[in-house]
Structure formats: structure tokens, C-alpha cells
Amino acid sequence: MKQVYKRDLERLWQTISEHFELYLPLEQDGKVNFMPWKQGENVNIDRLKTDLSPKNIIFPPTETYLKFRTVNKRLCFESVGGKNDKYVVFGMRPCDAASYSILDKVFLQEPIDRFYEERRTNGIIISLACSEPEETCFCSSFGIAADNPVLGTDIAAWDIGESILWQPKSEKGKKLTGILDNILQDTSEHEIIALERLQQSIREKLAQLPWVDLDLEIISNNMKEMFESKVWEELSKSCLGCGVCTFVCPTCHCFDIQDFGAERNGERFRCWDSCMYSDFTRMAHGNPRKTQTERFRQRFMHKLVYFLNNNGVYACVGCGRCVEKCPVNMNIVKVIKKLGGD
């Protein structure tokens, strides 16, 4: 276990950025999001969660992955996706780091998505435990420990006031720790006690949260029965069909593929898409999900049933962003409660 004093943080970031691209939670116009850092930026590591999830780092909102051109009637394709730069993300919360391990199940499954793989391999994630979990947090329902970053984490970190404790969890994490040897300090008994105290306090706060008892087990695992449930119509009535829940969600990963350009020269990109949108499944000869009720159902069935069946985990980490951002206060917590025969 190492530590970095808060007065040394700027120096730490500076050193990291000499070797890597560095992403930090930056505050701009009142919103905090992970963005590439340079000196003088307004870093905010106290805000519990960023407004948008950091999934954009490994799964960009738009990624041009193919360039095409026609020369003498001959078509040429060039693969241009992925990212070679090595980077570090500092201050990601355990739920968001865990979401990376969920996205891995989609993109690193055969056939492996090489662009995603490249981004994942090149990144080092420093995950910061949540000293102050919020009332919209329900990560514990998904087995994520806010006091102990593990999933998707290369280095676990804890803010104990004067310093940030630093514990490498992977080979990549150990390497970075080596590079930062002259900034990171050794810890003593004192810090270990402080860490235990912090973790204890986090667990106590988690136990006080309103959704601590949210139980996924209450959801039936009968796919057809769930699909045909009457709750979808009722719950989806107020849904406006925007895509904010899917875009702020760290685990939503549906994408579209489109071409851009002229006949002789252009590119193909993929971009975030949303199952909430009416054109998501629309074909020339019809649409299997004609109404918002069907689209709404798809989103939650995917997260709570389909993804679980296929990958053994739920496609939710309980970050609570959808809870805060839905314009009409509809969210996965309500869906879970309702499905449990509430």
C-alpha cells in the first residue's frame, strides 16, 4: 500500500501525463466529466459521480473505424478504428470501473471487437472508493463494493483526508506505481487504521441508503412471463422516448453504423444508439417494436434478464445516473420494485 499526499496530486498528474494521456473528472459550467487533463484545468475529485459515465473513454460516442475511397473504379478499405495512445483514468468510481468489466463481456466476446480491445488494453484505471455514497446509489444490489474497488480496477484508491491511499491490483497498475515511485510515499500503521475506519464508515453510510434493500432476487427468471407482464404498459406511459437514460448509463452499449461522405471518398463510423428510439429496429418492411411500451420493455428486459442469461451478470451497476437524469422520474429502481410485485 502506497499513498500520495494531496499537496502532491498536481505533481502526480503532471508526471502521469508525461507518459500517458490522463483523464480526470473536470468541472466545466457546473458539470463534472472525465476529460483529458492539462495543467490549469478545474479538477473535481470530490463530486461523487460524473454527469456522464466514463464509458466514452473505451466506447466513444462516435468512432470512425473505416475509410473508403474509389480509385479508377477500384474500391479500397482502410481500417482506422481503435486507439494506440496509452492512457490513465484517475478517480473513476467502483461502479463505473465495474461497468468496464460488463462492457468487456460484450466487446471482448468472440468475435473480439479489436477497436474496443485496443482501448481497454491501453488504459490503466485508478478507481477511487466512494467516501460519501449518495441516496441515488444502489451499487451494493449488484455486488459492487463502494469501499473496495476491485472490478475493472488496476489501482484501488481511497481518500483518507490528507492523502490518497494507493494499492495496485494488476500488472498494469504495478508498472504505473513503479513510474511514480518518487511521488508515492510508503504508508504506516496510521494510514492502515484510517483506511479501515473509512471503509467502516462507507459501509455504514451504504446501509443507511434508501435502496439498500433493493433485491434483484425478487425478479422472476422466467423470460416469457416477465416479457408478458402487465407492468410494462403502466410504467412506460410517461416515458417520452428520449435516450438520456441509455446515454448516461455506463453499461448501455447499443450502437449504430453509418456511412458518411461521397462516392469516391468517405468513412464509416459507429455511434451510440438507443433502444428507446423509434428507428432503432425499424426496417423497410416493418418494426417489431412499434410503441414506446415495447422499446421501454426491451431496455429493462435487456438489463435484468437477457444480459443476465447470456453473461451471468446484470447490465446495471447501480450508479443512479438514470435516476437523476430521467426527465419524468422513471428509472430502473422503479422497474425492479414493480417487477417484484410491489
Place this chain on the structure above:
Amino acid sequence: MSCNCQKNVDSLIPQVAVIDSIRKETADVATFRIITPAGGKSFDFLPGQCAMISIPPIGEAIFSITSSPTEQRFLEFSIKKCGSVTECLHSMEIGSEVGIRGPYGNHFPVNDVLRGRDLLFIAGGIGLAPLRSVINYIMDNRRDYGTVDIIYGARSPEDLVHQEDIMNFWPKQINTKVHLTVDRAVDGWSGHVGFVPSYIKELGLANNKVALVCGPPIMIKLGLQALEQVGFKREQIYTTLELKMKCGVGKCGRCNIGDKYVCKDGPVFRCDELQQLPDEY
């Protein structure tokens, strides 16, 4: 500068392919024969599988492969004009280049379940395209399979695709019968008139066959009912489905029926398995 020599090339990157010939089937269906720039087919596959064809800068669309896996010289696709990519394909000339990637999805169980069995193919309109791949594969391995009955219907005689196969080639094969039907009587058509589902019942075929069904959604639905009425069990029936697809590899998230992705777990489904899935296709 095709990037296909790179290692770790992503499955979303197409190869270049050339349109070798275009055969007009009906007013809005044509069969495109596609080869690599050096000649030969772009990849091996099994009957029922699909490929993504791209026409920059219009985009990509997925199609079932209609040629037989036994055909080494080319891949064939029978494509109906019904969207921007297909419109563009239909306007292309022989020698034009397109992108192709695949093969995608599962296939009809030609190497196990279907072996030695009597087979019943039921197709409507352009739905013959994926079944033709199976039928021609079977014709090239004729001794491995039992009798073959092909029920094929379209709106009118002009809408029947692959006329050479249905009129001349298949009927001449051993133990193979082709039953054609059109929706409405027209001058010059001396064959059967009526919808495919009712024709299934009229024919009074033995119900110990394995049935392979493909066509428009309503024909599949009523066709299945007809098969069940004449004593087929759902376990004996295979069908192939089509939903909107973008990636073809089970990641983009839009072609699912319940927890199954049509592009990856399908497009071929056994009907009893399909029954376990939510009704959303």
C-alpha cells in the same frame, strides 16, 4: 490497399468484392453473383448463413447467401429492392466493387439433423433465397438425404424467383418434387392457385419429414399452423428470421428476440425453441 492483410483485423471491416453477374429474377428481385477481385468466393459458409454487403457511402445491409456452400467459384445473393442499400445495388453494373463481410449466424443442420431425413421446403416469395442454398447443397450430396418436397409460392408467376431451378433443375433430380403455387389465377398459369399455408394442407404430405420454412412473416406464421394441423411437431420445423441488423456479430444490440440475437444465435431457429422466446419478431 485493402487492409485485410493486417493481423487482428476487426470483424466490422469488409473485404472488397466484385459483382460478377446480375440475373434479373422478377421486377424487383435480382441475383447478384459476387467474387473476390482475384476470383473465387470470399469465404466458406454453411447453408442458412448471411453476409453483410456494403456499398459506400450508402451503408451496409445483411443478406442470406443463396448459392450453395458447394459452389466454389462465387457467392450469390437474391436481393429485393426495398431500401437505400438494395436500391443502389440494383442500379450497379457488372464489374462494380462492393464490400462484403461474413459469414454470420448459425445454419440449417445439414450435417446432422437433416441427414437421411425426408425434407419439406416451404418458401414464399424472396424467402426461397436462403432455402435454395440448402436445396442445392443437398442436390450436391443427394445420397445423404431422403426425399425432397419443395412447396414454393409467390403472388404471381412473375414473382417466382430462381425459375431455372424450380422449373427445370430441381424437378429432374431423384426423389425431388416441386409444388408451385401463385396467390391468384392468371392467364397462362396452369399450376396450382392459392396461398402456401392452404397448399400445405391440400398436398397431404407425410408428416414424418423435417420442414424448413422461409417467407414473409405472415406466411411463416400461417405456414407453421398448417404444418401443425397436418401433424408436424414444432421440433420438426426450422425457420429463418430477419430483423434489423447493423454489426452482424451480436454486439450492436438491435436484432434480439428475448436473449437470442438473430445475427449470432439465428437466423435459423427450430420452431419449438422459437416458441420459448418472447413474441417480438
Place this chain on the structure above:
Amino acid sequence: MDKTTVRMQQIALQTLANGEVDVILGWKKGDEWYDSYPVVINDINETAELIWDAFCVNNLSKYLITELKKNLRIGVFLKGCDSLAFNQLVIDNRIDSERVVIFGLPCPGMIDPQKVKHAGLNKGLLKVERTGDKIVFITKEGVKEYIGRSFDYDKCLNCRCPNPVVSKYMLSDAVTRTDEEQYFPDVTEIEKMPLEARYDYWTKQFSKCIKCYACRNICPLCSCETCVFDNIAAGVSSKADADCEQQFFHIIRAYHVAGRCVDCGECSRVCPVGIPLEKLNRKIIKDINQLYGDYTADTDIAKSPPLGTYKVDDFDPFDGSKQGGKK
């Protein structure tokens, strides 16, 4: 229970029971203090769950177009700003006002849960009550009282219409606001910027857009059956995260609601990345007022909308003789 809530439940019960309306658009309370959410009810037993509090921010006139397709007569609870949108939908011929019964709710302002959170008051918070500008926070530990509007949504601080301009039943006394704000300070601030700075400002703002379309979908006046941005055939459905696409979307949208926007501020409220969309709309409102005379047609449906009518002496910015440019 809050007096207005009692009145709300009574009137809903009464109008449903006597057949004056077939369904009611209102709000119910979820389990959390900030969770008041829109509902459509037709069961009289559910009327007892309707509530009115400082979180009923959703504009229920948004649901009228769809619900009027399914129901003959609808009862709807509308705040001041909501009633402006209602009038505009009537002017746009999108709804039949004869089939709608309005229950008016004078509104002292809605509370922004994010402001409560940033003030650290959300810990253990159970309930928030508001009477005028008195706000009571009921927590597990006890009760805290605040006077003032520091927790109001920004959009409510600019409110020009706290009282419904149209209603059949008014549910409480009118709210009087003496602290009239200067109406367009934010617009004036941007107008003062040099052209390039203004361009940079908006480019930076639009570049934050993630194309979630929450602004469009919450907008009571974005009422097209199929939005051009959802129409594949229109060739503009690109979801690309490219600056030009985002600018295109927001500017087209601003122009499509020009002269119809009632400045309810919902677009800015729901934007997850904080684009100040209301400034764009308010600039257009300010210009329309300047060019065509004060327009408040949403408060009076008898007046004709300036961008929907033509007069020969209308200001014509495309007329070269007045604008300079090449002749």
C-alpha cells in the same frame, strides 16, 4: 395533507365520477422526496394518490396530443408555464381545447433536486414541503426551514407566468411575485459578446451534446408526428457525434419552435450536459418582440402569431435596402 393536494384529489374524483372527463393527467409521488412523476389515471380509486408539491415540474400538456387520440375528454393539471404551452398547442391546431378540462395550479416555483444535493441537504432527507417561499426539509434527524428561492430551478427564477392563463377550475389563490426579474439579462449578455466569441460560445456548448434528444422529447411544442431527425428518408438522421450535426440539430429545433416557444425552460432542465438551450429560444423571443411588437399570444389565443401571419409593413431583414450588403 397539503390543501391544494386535497383539492386536487377532490376535483379529480368528482370529474371522473360525474363523467366530465375520461382520464386525468396528474402527478403521483414515488418513494423518494424528489420523485413526483406524471401519470394518466382513469380509476377513481387512484385519485387519492394524486399529489401537488414542489417537484411537479413536468408539463402535462406534453401528453395531451397522444392521450387525446385515445380518450375523448381529459382533465389536466396545469401550472402557469404549462398553461402557456397548452394555449400554444391550441393555436397550432394540435389539440382540441373543447375536449380538455383544465385544473389550474398557481405555482410558487419548483425545487431543483440538484441544488438541494449540492447544498448537502439531501442526506437522510424524507420530504420537502413548500408554502410560498417557505421551504421545509424534513429529515430523519429533524426539520430545517429555509425562506427564499435558492433551491428553485433556474428556469423558475425567470418565471413570467406563475399563474395559469387558462383554466376551468383554479385550485388555489394566485401567486403574486413582486420581485419581477429583468426578462432577458442572459440574452443581453451574449449579445454583447463579439461575433467570434459568440460563435465560439455556442460551438463549445453544442459540442457537449450527446444526441439524447431529451430537449426535444420534453418540449411541449416539439409535437411533430415524426421528427425530421428521426426520419431515415430525410437523410438527416445521422447520430454522429460531430459538431456540425449537433449545431444543425439545435439550430433547426430552435427555429422550428420559433414564435411558438413559451419559454418553459424544460429543454435546459433536462439536458444532461448542461447546454443553456433556453438562451437560444429567449434570443428568438426577444428578437420577435423587438421586430414584431410584444408577442404574448400564448396568453391570449385570439391574437395571431407573428411568424404565422404576414403584414406588408413587416420588418424584412432580407431586404437589401435596409440591411446594406451588395446591391
